[in-house]
Amino acid sequence: MLVGDKYFQSIWLDESDPSVVRVIDQQKLPFSFEICELHSVEDVYSAIKDMTVRGAPLLGAAGAFAIYLATLEINSATDPRHHLENAARYIISCRPTAINLTWAVNYAMFKINNRPSGKSLSEIALETAQEICNKETENCRLIGKYGLSLIEETSKRKEGKPVNILTHCNAGWLACIDYGTVTAPIYLAHETKIPVHIWVDETRPRNQGARLTAWELEQAGVPHTLIADNTGGHLMQHGMVDLVFVGCDRATRKGDVANKIGTYLKALAAYDNNIPFYSVLPSTSIDFGITDGITEIPVEERDPEEVTKISGISGKDIVTIRICPEETTAVNYGFDVTPAKYITGLITEKGICKADEAEIKKMFSDKFQ
Numbered sequence: 001m002l003v004g005d006k007y008f009q010s011i012w013l014d015e016s017d018p019s020v021v022r023v024i025d026q027q028k029l030p031f032s033f034e035i036c037e038l039h040s041v042e043d044v045y046s047a048i049k050d051m052t053v054r055g056a057p058l059l060g061a062a063g064a065f066a067i068y069l070a071t072l073e074i075n076s077a078t079d080p081r082h083h084l085e086n087a088a089r090y091i092i093s094c095r096p097t098a099i100n101l102t103w104a105v106n107y108a109m110f111k112i113n114n115r116p117s118g119k120s121l122s123e124i125a126l127e128t129a130q131e132i133c134n135k136e137t138e139n140c141r142l143i144g145k146y147g148l149s150l151i152e153e154t155s156k157r158k159e160g161k162p163v164n165i166l167t168h169c170n171a172g173w174l175a176c177i178d179y180g181t182v183t184a185p186i187y188l189a190h191e192t193k194i195p196v197h198i199w200v201d202e203t204r205p206r207n208q209g210a211r212l213t214a215w216e217l218e219q220a221g222v223p224h225t226l227i228a229d230n231t232g233g234h235l236m237q238h239g240m241v242d243l244v245f246v247g248c249d250r251a252t253r254k255g256d257v258a259n260k261i262g263t264y265l266k267a268l269a270a271y272d273n274n275i276p277f278y279s280v281l282p283s284t285s286i287d288f289g290i291t292d293g294i295t296e297i298p299v300e301e302r303d304p305e306e307v308t309k310i311s312g313i314s315g316k317d318i319v320t321i322r323i324c325p326e327e328t329t330a331v332n333y334g335f336d337v338t339p340a341k342y343i344t345g346l347i348t349e350k351g352i353c354k355a356d357e358a359e360i361k362k363m364f365s366d367k368f369q
């Protein structure tokens with residue numbers, strides 16, 4: 001996507017020094033646009049842990065690039081197999097909820113273990129990381145096309161009045177290498193002059209909505225309004241939301257969806273108000289091996305300080321301040337699970353289907369065993 005007049009993806013190989021992977025620093029946005037260099041497995045681990053790099057498809061791409069960087073760390077003193085397997089386990093352990101990370105690291109290891117003769121470990125690992133970036137970009141492009149049909153229908157029904165879409169967290173291009181999942185249909189609608197307006201949940205505790213989604217929409221000139229996380233239900237009761245589009249970190253084979261904490265409450269409010277609620281996801285976010293989201297998806301617990309403190313800009317500095325009494329304890333679950341029964345449909349790269357095992361199986365029969 002364009003930042004100013006320059007095209008960026010959210011991760012790429014430094015062409016002038018192929019031992020370096022570059023990423024947009026999502027911790028600094030929207031206050032400053034900075035690029036970070038990743039030189040090692042440890043660098044990727046830290047970038048994922050501190051959320052410099054975040055969002056399910058990007059986590060997958062970063063994981064695959066970590067395996068590539070691991071191949072560059074092999075020297076005469078290392079056992080290649082052990083080194084790569086340790087790196088894979090280490091990176092996967094970094095964030096447990098998004099299945100994309102596990103999937104991409106395992107896929108990179110599979111490609112390495114089954115490489116054709118004549119290809120080096122580094123060549124095959126790099127090719128795989130780049131294949132994943134291209135695949136996720138293409139997934140988002142196709143998701144955009146299918147999601148657009150829902151916005152078009154709603155726009156016709158509203159006789160051209162702006163279509164109000166509520167979103168939570170950030171499932172935009174920063175999280176997905178390019179286009180975004182939730183944002184791909186929105187960009188297409190905006191480009192084709194269908195009036196849209198986006199309600200952006202701030203998304204406490206880390207404020208990915210306020211900091212990242214609002215910034216992305218601003219860059220693309222898409223009309224949007226930032227709201228406090230608790231506002232959605234009120235807007236829905238007053239006819240001010242037409243569609244809810246949210247991302248996904250892990251969906252099950254029957255269509256339960258884990259996404260940023262607070263998504264479930266938006267789904268309940270949408271259900272109560274008869275508002276279509278869609279999870280927008282590439283198939284790389286579906287864990288075809290599990291059925292029940294509430295019992296089978298591991299939910300990441302993060303540092304309670306993300307709840308007791310808040311970061312923002314003061315003058316030129318990004319500062320972090322406490323927002324509660326010093327002795328207050330907090331808990332910080334990163335994700336929640338929305339049961340399939342509250343989800344109107346899944347918008348995927350293969351089309352739109354019900355959040356239902358039979359329908360998902362029809363669309364992704366090759367992934368079911």
Ligand code: MRU
Pocket residue numbers: 054055056057098168169170171172175176180181182208246247248249259260261334
């Ligand atoms: O903790 P985060 O910021 O990585 O959480 C991200 C989300 O919940 C996104 O909605 C999800 O990764 C989808 S990205 C297409």
